[in-house]
Amino acid sequence: AQKITQTQPGMFVQEKEAVTLDCTYDTSDPSYGLFWYKQPSSGEMIFLIYQGSYDQQNATEGRYSLNFQKARKSANLVISASQLGDSAMYFCAMRGPYNAGNMLTFGGGTRLMVKP
């Protein structure tokens, strides 16, 4: 069974500073994918970044980067130069092997609040 753990229920960050959101995972499958989503108060889940288990380099997408440490089973999201619009819930999710289809297992989420 797969499990995602996000240990930070809530975090504050000053505008324009960088912030790291933690995510650890547990799986026995050698092939998996890790995703980060942002959920504003409106409810929509917005895809941010993806990391495959066999990817050699850490993923980056604009201000988002993923600190992937496979041996430690961690996939932390780094947001650089925080903006007020970054205030939202952030979810780490894992997709399993091919026979599990597209099912995602989510962590409990981290609420990020950006202070002006």
Next chain:
Amino acid sequence: KAGVTQTPRYLIKTRGQQVTLSCSPISGHRSVSWYQQTPGQGLQFLFEYFSETQRNKGNFPGRFSGRQFSNSRSEMNVSTLELGDSALYLCASSLQGARDQPQHFGDGTRLSIL
């Protein structure tokens, strides 16, 4: 390109009733998944449909069911509603076979049970 469309956005029902939620995926996406989000249990996978067939199912009672039509649109049905079914129901679509492609979510249907 239109995103995932879920209808209705809000729904109020009473215990014992049944409800049907609808999801139209992004054009060309044949996989549709449903998730339930509650404050207590977080985001939980309900089921996934691909080419009108249920491919995977989460740990939910049989009151929760779904189907997918030939145009990839999907519906989920909850019968004999309980107070605990109050939740945000999210639908997501994705490309088949592209493992690095994310699931794209709709805005959700917020279901309240009185």
